[in-house]
Amino acid sequence: MKSAWADRDAEAAVARYADVSRQEFAKDLALRVYTTRLLGADPKLVLHGGGNTSVKTRLADLNGEPTEVLCVKGSGWDMATIEPPGLPAVRLEPLRKLRARDALSDEDMVRLQRANLIDPAAPNPSVETLLHAFLPHKFVDHTHSTAVLSLTDQPDGDALCEEVYGKRMGTVPYIMPGFALAKAAAEAFERDTSVEGLILHRHGIFTFGADAREAYERMIEMVTLAEQRLQRGRKAVFATAQLPQQAAALADVAPIVRGACSLKDEKTEGAWKRFILDFRGGDAVLAFVNGAEIARYALAGVVTPDHTIRTKNWPLIVPAPDADRLADFKQNVAAAVENFVGKYRAYFTANNARCGGIKKSLDPMPRVVLVPGVGLFGLGRSKKDARIAADLAEAAIETITDAEATGRYQALGDADLFDMEYWSLEQAKLGGAAEKPLAGQIVAVTGAAGTIGAATAKVFAAAGAEVALLDVNEPAAKDKAKAIGGTAIGLACDVTDAASVKAAFAKLVEAFGGVDIVVSNAGAAWQGRIGEVDEAILRESFELNFYGHQRVAQAATKVMLAQGTGGCLLFNVSKQAVNPGPNFGPYGLPKAATLLLVRQYALDYGADGIRANAVNADRIRSGLLTGDFIAERAKARGLSEKDYMSGNLLQREVTAEDVAQAFLSQALALKTTADVTTVDGGNIAAALR
Numbered sequence: 001m002k003s004a005w006a007d008r009d010a011e012a013a014v015a016r017y018a019d020v021s022r023q024e025f026a027k028d029l030a031l032r033v034y035t036t037r038l039l040g041a042d043p044k045l046v047l048h049g050g051g052n053t054s055v056k057t058r059l060a061d062l063n064g065e066p067t068e069v070l071c072v073k074g075s076g077w078d079m080a081t082i083e084p085p086g087l088p089a090v091r092l093e094p095l096r097k098l099r100a101r102d103a104l105s106d107e108d109m110v111r112l113q114r115a116n117l118i119d120p121a122a123p124n125p126s127v128e129t130l131l132h133a134f135l136p137h138k139f140v141d142h143t144h145s146t147a148v149l150s151l152t153d154q155p156d157g158d159a160l161c162e163e164v165y166g167k168r169m170g171t172v173p174y175i176m177p178g179f180a181l182a183k184a185a186a187e188a189f190e191r192d193t194s195v196e197g198l199i200l201h202r203h204g205i206f207t208f209g210a211d212a213r214e215a216y217e218r219m220i221e222m223v224t225l226a227e228q229r230l231q232r233g234r235k236a237v238f239a240t241a242q243l244p245q246q247a248a249a250l251a252d253v254a255p256i257v258r259g260a261c262s263l264k265d266e267k268t269e270g271a272w273k274r275f276i277l278d279f280r281g282g283d284a285v286l287a288f289v290n291g292a293e294i295a296r297y298a299l300a301g302v303v304t305p306d307h308t309i310r311t312k313n314w315p316l317i318v319p320a321p322d323a324d325r326l327a328d329f330k331q332n333v334a335a336a337v338e339n340f341v342g343k344y345r346a347y348f349t350a351n352n353a354r355c356g357g358i359k360k361s362l363d364p365m366p367r368v369v370l371v372p373g374v375g376l377f378g379l380g381r382s383k384k385d386a387r388i389a390a391d392l393a394e395a396a397i398e399t400i401t402d403a404e405a406t407g408r409y410q411a412l413g414d415a416d417l418f419d420m421e422y423w424s425l426e427q428a429k430l431g432g433a434a435e436k437p438l439a440g441q442i443v444a445v446t447g448a449a450g451t452i453g454a455a456t457a458k459v460f461a462a463a464g465a466e467v468a469l470l471d472v473n474e475p476a477a478k479d480k481a482k483a484i485g486g487t488a489i490g491l492a493c494d495v496t497d498a499a500s501v502k503a504a505f506a507k508l509v510e511a512f513g514g515v516d517i518v519v520s521n522a523g524a525a526w527q528g529r530i531g532e533v534d535e536a537i538l539r540e541s542f543e544l545n546f547y548g549h550q551r552v553a554q555a556a557t558k559v560m561l562a563q564g565t566g567g568c569l570l571f572n573v574s575k576q577a578v579n580p581g582p583n584f585g586p587y588g589l590p591k592a593a594t595l596l597l598v599r600q601y602a603l604d605y606g607a608d609g610i611r612a613n614a615v616n617a618d619r620i621r622s623g624l625l626t627g628d629f630i631a632e633r634a635k636a637r638g639l640s641e642k643d644y645m646s647g648n649l650l651q652r653e654v655t656a657e658d659v660a661q662a663f664l665s666q667a668l669a670l671k672t673t674a675d676v677t678t679v680d681g682g683n684i685a686a687a688l689r
C-alpha cells in the first residue's frame, strides 16, 4: 500500500478551507479532511463506515472564547467525501475528565458528547470519540484494514502482530466500542508511550501523530507491514468441493434465492417483506464459495464486529445449483433458509436472555448468500443496501482468505457479536426513517422511453421500488433511467422479439434478483379502415399490441413463479379496447385481445398470488398523440387544442402522470385483480359495462 499524500493536494485543501479568522483551527481541519478522504477512498482500509479520524485543535467558541476541541468524524458522513461539517468540534476538557470514572453508560456517553458540541446542530460524534479524546496525539486515524484483520483474526493473532510490529504498536484485546474500550486503549498506550499506534484485536487499527501526514503515513506503513507478512509462507487454501457439471445460470438462481429469503407479512395477506439482491462473482469469490470446507471458514463469524449490522454474523450457504435440477435447488434453498432462520432465532433467544430479555428481534433473514459454483449475493431492502452487504462480504472473503493462507481464521464468539448487532448506537447508524410503500420491490416498465412509460417508471421509483426501464430504443431507456437517478437501469427490449424479451428479463434479474411488478406499456398505433386494411398491418399491430404484452407477461410470470411470492402484471390497454374509433381497428383489435389477456392471467395465476390489471387511458400527449396530431384533430373539429384535449365529462386534460398514478394504485391494491381502471376524464361510451 502506497502513501497518497501529495504536498500540493494538502496545500490545496488548506487553501480551499482557509479561514483567516480562525487560522489554526481552519488549517488543522483542512488537513484532517484531506487525509480522512485519502483513507476513506481505499476500500482495503475503510468500507461503509468502518473507520474514523480526529484532530485536536483550538477554536473560538460561540462566545468567542478560545477553546480546546476535538474535531472527530460525525455519524452519517462518508470518509471518502467528508467535508469540515462532518468533523464536529467537541470540547476536549470535559471528555478527558471522563477518564476518571469507573464506568459510563452508552446513553450517558452520547449525552455528554452532544452536550459538549460547539455547534448544537452538529451530527453525533463517532461512538469511538472517547478513544480519540483519551489519546494525547494531535492527529488520530482509525481504520478496519482488511490486512490487519487477517492477522488479528487468528488463534495466535497476538503473536503474529508481535512478530510484525515488535514494540512499534500497542495492542488492545477485543472490547466493544464505548467507554471501556477507550480506557483500555489509553492504558495500552501509556504502558509504552513510544508506540506509533494500536492494534485492536478483531476490530482494527489506530495510528497517531503530531501532524496529519505522520498519522496517515504510519497507517499506510503499518498496513503495508501486515500485507507483506500475509505474502510470506502462504499455503494453498480452499480445496474445491465436488460441484455439478454445469452450474445453473445466475438468472435462474437469483429468483429462487430471493423468493426463499422473503418474509410473509403476518398482518396483511398477500404482502411480503422482500429484498433486493446484488451479485458478485470473480475468482476470489468463487474460490471461497466452492471450497470443500466452506461451512467451517464461512460460518465462523464476521471479520470485524461492525459488519454484523449489515451482513449478520453468518451468511446463508445453499447447495450448489445444477442447471438440470432447478426444482431440487428450490427445495434445498427453502430448507437452508428455514435452517438459517431457526439458527438466528436460537441465537437471538439465548443472547437476549443473557441481556435480560430487553431486545426486540430484527428480521431473521440472511444478508449474504453464498452459492457454490455461482458466487455470492448481498441482500438489502434497497439496491444500495444490497451493494453494501456484498461489498462487506467481498472484503470479508479477502480477510478470511489471507488468514487461512497464513494460518487459520478465527472470529469472535456469538455473545460479542450479539452485543454489537443489538447495540442501540450501532443500529442508530442504519437510521430509522420510515420505508416507502414499494421498498424491496422490483419493477420493470416496457416502452419506458415513451411519455407514459417514463412517467410510470418515475412514479414507481419515487414509491421506493427499484426500476428497470425497458425499451426498443436502448440509449433512450438509459437516458430516462439516468434522469430518474439512483439505481434505476435502462435495458434494450424489443417486445416483438421473444429472444430480446428473454435477454432483457435475464439482465433485469441479474441486476436486482427478480421482478415483482411489470408494467407492460410498449405499444404503437396503426390505422386503416378494417374492410380494406392490408393484413400485414393488422398482423404487425398484433405483434406489438397483443403478442408483445403476452411475451412480457410470460417472461415475468416465469420469474414470479420461481420466487413464489406472487406479483403484479399491469397492462396499458386503451379505451379503444371497448370503444373503437373509426378507422382505428388495427390498433383497437389487438388492444381488445389484450384486455382479455389481462383477465386470462388474473384467472390462471390468481392462486399463485399474481394479480393482473389494466389501465384504459385516452387522449394523452405522448409519442402516439403528438403535438402536430393534436393540432390537426382539434382543427378538424373546430376546437381549440385545450378544448380538444379536455373533451371529456370532467373537461380536464389527462396526463401521463395520471396514468402512472393509476398503475401505482393498482400495484398497491393487494386484493384487486382483473381490474380495468379508466383514466380518461370520463367517457361514457368507453365505460365498462
Ligand SMILES: [Zn+2]
Pocket (backbone or CB within 6 Å): 050, 051, 128, 142, 143, 144, 203, 204
Ligand atoms: Zn472501529
